[in-house]
Each structure stands twice: as C-alpha cells, then as structure tokens.
Amino acid sequence: MRLRFVISLAAALTAPLWSQTPAAARSSAGPLAAFSQSLESLAGRVGPAVVQIVSTGYGRGDGAEQGASSVLTRQRSTGSGVILSEDGFIVTNYHVVQGARKIEVRLAAGESGIPQEPVMLAKLIGVDRQTDVAVIKIERTALPHLSFGDPKNVHVGQVVMAFGSPLGLAGSVSMGVISSTARLVHEDDSIAYLQTDAPINPGNSGGPLVDTGGQVVGLTLSS
DSSP states (O other), X not given: OHHHHHHHHHHHHHGGGTTSOHHHHXXXXXXXXXXXXXXXXXXXXXXXXXXXXXXXXXXXXXXXXXXXXXXXXXXXXXXXXXXXXXXXXXXXXHHHHTTEEEEEEEOEEGGGTEEOSOOEEEEEEEEETTTTEEEEEESOOSOOOOOBOOGGGOOTTOEEEEEEOGGGOTTEEEEEEEEEEEEOSSTTOSSOEEEEOSOOOTTOTTOEEEOTTSOEEEEOOOO
C-alpha cells in the first residue's frame, strides 16, 4: 500500500510536465531542480569509483563465548571501498577485510553504479588498525578514481554524500550534512571523527563520503 501511494504521488506530480520538452521542464523548475541535477551529476561522477568488497575468512563459533572449545567456521562480510588510483589501489575500512583469507572486489558499471563486472580478487597492501583504514589492490588499469579533499575545507553544515553498499545493496547513495568536524565517540578516544546525518548502514563501511566537488572527505564507518 505504501509503495503504491508513492508511485501514484510521483505520477501525479510529473503528469503536468509530460507536455513540456525536457529543456523547458528544467528551465521552468527553478533552483530546486538545478540542485537536484547537480547531485545527479555528482553521483554519476563518483559512483564508478566506488566498489563492493566481500571478505571471506574463518573465525571461532559461538561456543567460544561460553568458554567451551569450538571449531572454526567460515565467515563472510561485505563492505565498500573507493578507488584512489587508475592502477587499482583501493582504500576501505580495516574491519571490512580484517582476518580475511580471500578479498573479492566488484566494480561498478558506468553511471548506474550497479555492479556488473566480474568479481576480482584483491590483495591486502597495508593497514592502520588505529584509524581503521586498509589499502587493497586489484590487477586492473584505466580505472575511474577519486582524490582526497583538504580536511581544512570541511565545515559544519556542509552538504556531503555517502556512497557504498549498505546491507549489500550496491550502488546506493545518501545525502546529508557535516554535523561535527571533530566528534569524539568516547572521552578517551585519540581520534576525532567527522559526524554526518547522511544515512549509513552496515555494508557502507569503507565507502567514500564526498563533498559537492566529488572529493573524498572521509570514509564512512558502520560497525
């Protein structure tokens, strides 16, 4: 019922525009449409550089929590990453690949952001456990990639977009603002985080948080 209502409402809102040409519809829609178009363009530029990561490893079963002996069980986790060089270097969260025996990467395809490329094996290059950052690499060239922005240019209230694969749904995008540029999760934390109200869910971890220029201002974290 809810989905039907949303579809019907969308049809009602767009019906008056059917008689207009696309150019006329855009020019008469005003600044809100221009803002929407700028976000669409941003998503089209950033999406191809965002990847889905699947890590497979082994860990102790539930019996270990009870102090009993346990067997190793196969464990699988998914996350996101962002390509930072055309020759296949990818940055993600360390916890996405922690303990992995096999790391697989699926590239996005074009502006759709929907993974259509074959799964590619990646190798772990290096990690920083304190900041929860890892670098992996795939054997591929001529890849779309992003660059880091200047942290000094990140301000409270700034519009940002989060890209990734929340709950395994690749090619997802959400929008929000920077709520804090130096948030301490715990009083004794040695690292301050960017805080945003952009929706972030498990699977988003390691995906880029980008500014309106398409530069990476941070990695999303959901653990």
